[in-house]
Amino acid sequence: MYRLVATCGFGLESVLAYEIRHLGFEEVEVHDGRIFFDADEYGIAIANIWLRTAERVLIVLDEYPAPDFDALYDGAFSSDWSSVLSSGDAFPVKGYSLNSKLTSIPACQSVLKKAIVEKMKAQYSTQFLPERGVEKKIRFSIVKDICTLMLDTSGDGLHKRGYRPLLNEAPIRETLAAGMTDFARVYDDSTVVDPFCGSGTIVIESAMRAMNLAPGLTRAFAAEEYDIVGKEIFDEVRSEARAQIRNDVSFRGIGSDIDGSAVRIASDNAQRAGVGHLCSFSVSDARDLVPEAGSLIITNPPYGERLSSPEEAEKLCADFGKRIVNGDQRGTYIISSLPDFEKHFGKQASRRRKLYNGMIPCQLFMYFSEKKRQD
Ligand SMILES: C[S@@+](CC[C@H](N)C(=O)[O-])C[C@H]1O[C@@H](n2cnc3c(N)ncnc32)[C@H](O)[C@@H]1O
Structure with a gap:
């Protein structure tokens, strides 16, 4: 059994925790932007392939207090690296620090790298680690002086489903769209x-959910190359x-945009995602x-930050509001900054x-209709 952590955008924790529990995982623990849970090797593959709102799935290797560099080094040195790294593996180390005494990321990175290298040399009785084999990304976080060492299992971020190689100007992340x-x-x-559909992400993510189409079905994951999980x-x-894909659904996704090239991109993306027919x-x-x-x-809708101006975005929002506030829709969900x-x-x-669209703080404004769904 492994302790895993799935990361997500701030504001999506409850949605991701629900997804994780719904997949049957246990010992689910919710923190800001991170959900911990227990899983075996199959669970690692299931989490990567099925989670819609997670950015990444990692194996937790160790967790220890690291108020200074000595403690940071000693904690990493005492971990059993040979259980996850072979002597030829490449192991770049990356991470972040939040509300902690250790703030220099490059310094933390090199202390951790040195500790892992020294431990590996001792464990494999060698003076040379070629780092030419499988790449296993080691991630660390230092939050309130507690260091967590992790092994990435996802590779590319999980928002990269593989259906959106063509980008228009300001696409929303697939994981955030899935949360919406x-x-x-x-x-x-x-x-x-979605009347401001751009590259179609919201409509496509909705259709994938309706069809029970796993978001990671057609992409590759780092842990496929790992001896501890495998292809x-x-x-x-x-x-x-x-x-488990459902082809019998009556779902319909209707996207439109004022920009013809965005509409063409959205259509192509939907085909690639396998939901074009809906x-x-x-x-x-x-x-x-x-x-x-x-x-x-x-x-x-456009925020006025990456597209148009704030004044134009406000005017558009007012005109759009007049058009739809008294409509017959079941609900309206608008993300805006x-x-x-x-x-x-x-x-x-x-x-x-409150949510984040990339680095932009936003809110999801939810309008429920008085007419409730009957089921
Ligand atoms: C923030 S982007 C939407 C991005 C989209 N969610 C995606 O994932 O690609 C806003 C979109 O609104 C479109 N737009 C701007 N003014 C519009 C209008 N009056 N009617 C319809 N679409 C409009 C832009 O062309 C742009 O594609």
Whole structure:
């Protein structure tokens, strides 16, 4: 059994913890941006392939107080590195420190690297570690003077599903879009409308959820190369995941954008994601939207930071609000960084959730319809 940690964007912890429990993992412990849980080798593959809102899955190797460099070195030296690293493996060390006495990341990195190298030399009775084999990324965090040493199992961040090689100007992270679809309660019979769809991420993530399509089904993971997990286990979990795809769903995803090139990209991305048959994309101005009765509007309008100007973004938000606040939709979920979003939109949200879109602090404004779903 391994102790794992799945990382996520701030604000998504409850959603990710739910996902982890729903997959059957135990001993789930929730911290800011990090959810700890227990799993075996299969669990490592399952977590990587199935978690929609996690950024990365790592094996926790050790956790110890590190108020100074000596303690940092000694803790890393006393870990059993030969249980996870072979003598030829490459092991770059990266990390961060938060609210701790040790603040210099390059210094912490080189102290940890030295400790691991010295321990490995002793464990493998060698003076030379070629580091030309499999790359195993060692990550560390120092939070409130506690150092956690971890082995990355994901490789590329889990937001990289593989369906979005073509990027328009300001795409939302796939993991954040997936979190929004969870807050919005997307079901297999939902109609999801995104009138500012850009590269289509929200519609595509909604469709994948509706079809029970595992987000990591078609990509590779670092731990496939590790002797402690391996490709066979990942392939087994992938083939079980394929068998769980639901092709009988009545879900519809409707995306539109004022920019024709974004619409073409969204369409291509949906095809690549395997949900093209459930989604349609067209060129349209969001200010002309007529909300479909019973639909869910889930969207990410321009903020005015990466696109247009703040004033234009506020005006667009006001015009869009006038168009839809009294519509017949089942719910409206808008992520925005505009400080007075509700004032411009013209209605107070039923609930709000603080989130980050990359480095931009945002809020998800949730408007529930009085008409509740009957089930
Ligand atoms: C923040 S981006 C959305 C990114 C999208 N969530 C994604 O993942 O790619 C905002 C989008 O709104 C579009 N847009 C701006 N003004 C619009 C309008 N009046 N009607 C419809 N789309 C508009 C832009 O072309 C841009 O693609």
